[in-house]
Amino acid sequence: MYDAPTPETRLTQxxxxxxxxxxxVYYGDxxxxxxxNVDILDNTVxxxxxxxxxxxSTFLRCLNRMNDTVASARVEGEIMLDGExxxxxxxxxxxxxxxxxxxxxxxxxxxxxxxxNVSYGPxxxxxxxxxxxxxxxxxxxxxxxxxxxxxxxxxxxxGTGLSGGQQQRLCIARAIATSPxxxxxxxxxxxxxxxxxxxxxxxxxxxRASFSVVIVTHSMQQAxxxxxxxxxxxxxxxxxxxxxxxxxxNPSDPRTExxxxxxxx
Amino acid sequence: MPILLxxxxxxxxxxxxxxxxxxxxxxxxxxNTRRLHSLPNYYAWHGxxxxxxxxxxxxxxxxxxxxxxxxxxxxxxxxxxxxENDSQRILLMADVRRVAEGLDVAVAAGALSNDDxxxxxxxxxxxxxxxxxxxxxxxxxxxxxxEASQAYRKLAATGAFWRSIVALIIAVAGLxxxxxxxxxxxxxxxxxxxVILGVLVLASTIAILTTVGIVLSMLSETIRFAxxxxxxxxxxxxxxxxxxxxxxxxxxxxxxxxxxxxxLVAMIVAVPTGLFTAIxxxxxxxxxxxxxxxxxxxxxxxxPTVVFGLFALVTVGPFLRDWFAVPTGLxxxxSSVMTxxxxxxxxNIPFISSxxxxxxxxxxxxxxxxxxxxxxxxxxxxxxxxLPAALPGIVGAILxxxxxxxxETMIVTMGAGAAAKLDLNPFEAMTTITVKIVSQLTGDTEFxxxxxLVAFALGMTLFVITLGLNIFAxxxxxxxxxxxx
Ligand SMILES: Nc1ncnc2c1ncn2[C@@H]1O[C@H](COP(=O)(O)OP(=O)(O)OP(=O)(O)O)[C@@H](O)[C@H]1O
Ligand SMILES: [Mg+2]
Numbered sequence: 001m002y003d004a005p006t007p008e009t010r011l012t013q014x015x016x017x018x019x020x021x022x023x024x025v026y027y028g029d030x031x032x033x034x035x036x037n038v039d040i041l042d043n044t045v046x047x048x049x050x051x052x053x054x055x056x057s058t059f060l061r062c063l064n065r066m067n068d069t070v071a072s073a074r075v076e077g078e079i080m081l082d083g084e085x086x087x088x089x090x091x092x093x094x095x096x097x098x099x100x101x102x103x104x105x106x107x108x109x110x111x112x113x114x115x116x117n118v119s120y121g122p123x124x125x126x127x128x129x130x131x132x133x134x135x136x137x138x139x140x141x142x143x144x145x146x147x148x149x150x151x152x153x154x155x156x157x158x159g160t161g162l163s164g165g166q167q168q169r170l171c172i173a174r175a176i177a178t179s180p181x182x183x184x185x186x187x188x189x190x191x192x193x194x195x196x197x198x199x200x201x202x203x204x205x206x207x208r209a210s211f212s213v214v215i216v217t218h219s220m221q222q223a224x225x226x227x228x229x230x231x232x233x234x235x236x237x238x239x240x241x242x243x244x245x246x247x248x249x250n251p252s253d254p255r256t257e258x259x260x261x262x263x264x265x
Numbered sequence: 266m267p268i269l270l271x272x273x274x275x276x277x278x279x280x281x282x283x284x285x286x287x288x289x290x291x292x293x294x295x296x297n298t299r300r301l302h303s304l305p306n307y308y309a310w311h312g313x314x315x316x317x318x319x320x321x322x323x324x325x326x327x328x329x330x331x332x333x334x335x336x337x338x339x340x341x342x343x344x345x346x347x348x349e350n351d352s353q354r355i356l357l358m359a360d361v362r363r364v365a366e367g368l369d370v371a372v373a374a375g376a377l378s379n380d381d382x383x384x385x386x387x388x389x390x391x392x393x394x395x396x397x398x399x400x401x402x403x404x405x406x407x408x409x410x411x412e413a414s415q416a417y418r419k420l421a422a423t424g425a426f427w428r429s430i431v432a433l434i435i436a437v438a439g440l441x442x443x444x445x446x447x448x449x450x451x452x453x454x455x456x457x458x459x460v461i462l463g464v465l466v467l468a469s470t471i472a473i474l475t476t477v478g479i480v481l482s483m484l485s486e487t488i489r490f491a492x493x494x495x496x497x498x499x500x501x502x503x504x505x506x507x508x509x510x511x512x513x514x515x516x517x518x519x520x521x522x523x524x525x526x527x528x529l530v531a532m533i534v535a536v537p538t539g540l541f542t543a544i545x546x547x548x549x550x551x552x553x554x555x556x557x558x559x560x561x562x563x564x565x566x567x568x569p570t571v572v573f574g575l576f577a578l579v580t581v582g583p584f585l586r587d588w589f590a591v592p593t594g595l596x597x598x599x600s601s602v603m604t605x606x607x608x609x610x611x612x613n614i615p616f617i618s619s620x621x622x623x624x625x626x627x628x629x630x631x632x633x634x635x636x637x638x639x640x641x642x643x644x645x646x647x648x649x650x651x652l653p654a655a656l657p658g659i660v661g662a663i664l665x666x667x668x669x670x671x672x673e674t675m676i677v678t679m680g681a682g683a684a685a686k687l688d689l690n691p692f693e694a695m696t697t698i699t700v701k702i703v704s705q706l707t708g709d710t711e712f713x714x715x716x717x718l719v720a721f722a723l724g725m726t727l728f729v730i731t732l733g734l735n736i737f738a739x740x741x742x743x744x745x746x747x748x749x750x
Contacts, residue, residue, distance in 0.1 A: 098640030121641075124640070124642075
């Protein structure tokens with residue numbers, strides 16, 4: 001066994017960003033996640049795949065403690081971000097979420113103007129010193145999210161007046177405007193046409209240079225295209241986690257193989 | 266046949282229509298419901314409706330029309346000039362009705378036979394004989410009134426007889442018609458839906474018609490007022506000094522000022538408190554706290570305003586006087602704008618908090634998630650996302666509360682006094698439009714003087730103010746709707 005170093009093996013030398021150990025999530029009495037262990041690397045795109053209802057969104061929401069806002073949810077186990085347990089009492093979830101941004105499964109623009117939607121994060125975190133700088137951040141974010149050309153003349157119109165796919169890109173722009181260290185994206189392309197999807201995938205690839213990106217997707221092709229690491233969830237457990245090329249060509253678990261070849265899910 | 270019995274009979278016919286309609290529909294398709302155009306119950310309802318509704322409608326019209334027709338017929342008994350004058354005619358008819366009812370009671374009690382009642386003459390005995398069965402007649406009964414009332418009894422009896430006959434005939438006819446046209450192809454569902462639509466439209470028109478009626482009646486009295494008192498002086502007069510000997514000064518401005526001033530104080534108290542309460546309950550309170558605090562606050566809304574008035578009179582007024590007004594030299598009266606304003610404000614807190622709480626809860630959770638997901642704190646989320654999203658509803662709630670504050674009467678009477686004054690000092694006694702409406706209309710005053718009629722002009726003013734508020738509320742709501750949806 002002597003493989004030439006592939007891009008993937010080089011990536012494993014990237015620093016660890018997030019490590020999850022023994023994560024269990026309950027909604028009331030119902031267990032949604034069972035004993036999940038994952039290492040998420042810096043400057044890497046990690047894809048979560050798996051059939052509907054298997055707990056991908058739930059796990060994603062653990063990574064920035066969004067489950068705190070669900071009254072019935074209870075999280076056990078340990079999730080370390082840069083070596084610090086984010087479920088520690090001393091950690092302020094508000095600061096954590098500024099570092100770990102999120103794009104939700106359903107587009108949820110604020111009932112504000114497009115400009116205000118994007119500038120929301122930079123404003124509350126005081127990231128810019130002048131209006132000009134803020135304008136620049138808004139423009140950059142919208143450009144990266146492949147929305148700028150469509151909205152540059154109507155920045156003062158309501159974000160809720162955009163089409164579903166435009167709203168989703170607006171939410172992406174909103175999330176990257178805060179310049180997080182980790183970006184969690186829950187099916188960011190489910191409402192996008194192929195062109196916008198390609199643009200967002202390009203963006204994800206760019207973001208990898210500076211952030212760590214976690215993306216939930218139902219599209220095997222997308223996972224294969226954009227990610228370096230893939231985790232396959234099934235019925236609340238993490239079945240298999242490894243290099244994307246490995247998972248898609250040579251899965252070690254039969255459930256993974258049936259899923260990616262379309263036999264379950 | 267008495268009305269109640271008649272209605273019960275109509276109800277029975279309706280039930281018969283229900284059962285027969287269904288049975289006939291089923292029979293027409295040999296029990297195979299799939300061949301019916303509508304579900305069997307629609308045929309049943311169609312039968313019931315046809316038996317009941319037309320008859321009931323005719324009955325209602327009859328009940329409205331009969332007194333008018335009888336009145337017209339009785340005009341023969343009285344000199345024409347008496348009958349032309351509105352108020353005299355109303356009095357006469359009241360007398361006639363009263364004597365007629367008295368005779369009815371007497372007959373029912375056995376004190377008179379039916380013939381006696383029809384032939385009794387207008388000597389002194391009628392009052393005594395009716396008194397023995399417990400019917401007290403006010404003035405002397407004139408021969409005219411007695412004759413008229415006997416005629417009235419006869420007409421009323423005939424009317425009642427034909428009323429029952431006609432209603433029953435229509436009900437039975439409706440029932441047979443419904444049964445005749447019932448068969449598998451008949452579109453009973455469409456008919457029933459049309460009737461439901463009619464009922465809904467009727468219900469909504471009743472509210473509108475009532476409003477229109479109120480406005481028209483107030484308007485006509487206001488116009489009468491304007492013909493007796495210069496309307497310009499009413500609108501722009503700076504003094505309010507009614508005197509029933511005449512030459513009153515009926516200036517609106519002191520009352521309007523008192524109304525707006527007291528409402529302003531009330532809103533300054535109620536809006537922030539109510540809104541903060543709502544935000545706490547909706548965003549911060551745990552479910553347990555919420556389930557206790559919310560009903561407790563809503564208890565306030567159930568307290569009658571008179572009790573609040575007492576509280577203003579006995580507690581708040583003296584407290585403000587002794588601790589604020591007197592020490593600062595601003596006044597020496599327990600009744601003041603401040604007293605009434607504070608208490609009305611407290612009264613309105615649950616109103617605003619409860620409405621705003623519902624509105625805030627209706628803001629989708631995904632918006633909160635979006636904001637928290639960007640690292641916003643709770644208060645940032647509330648201020649920048651939730652309140653803007655809930656704003657139209659909140660503005661509506663506030664304006665509703667403002668209308669209530671403007672219309673409040675009891676607390677003002679007891680807390681702010683009845684002195685009409687134009688003053689900036691919130692520790693002075695002042696009064697409002699509503700209080701003056703009440704005081705101008707109570708007491709033995711002639712209904713034709715500007716001092717009384719001004720109440721309608723005041724009511725009209727109040728109506729215009731609240732209407733303006735509501736239009737403004739609608740405008741705000743629409744403006745934000747367009748922007749956010
Ligand atoms: N707020 C909640 N309350 C109760 N149960 C929940 C809640 N959210 C998710 N669940 C349950 O947890 C399980 C995992 O849900 P999750 O949303 O994580 O699935 P998913 O993998 O993201 O599915 P999809 O691909 O359809 O988005 C499901 O069985 C779901 O019913
Ligand atoms: Mg999901």
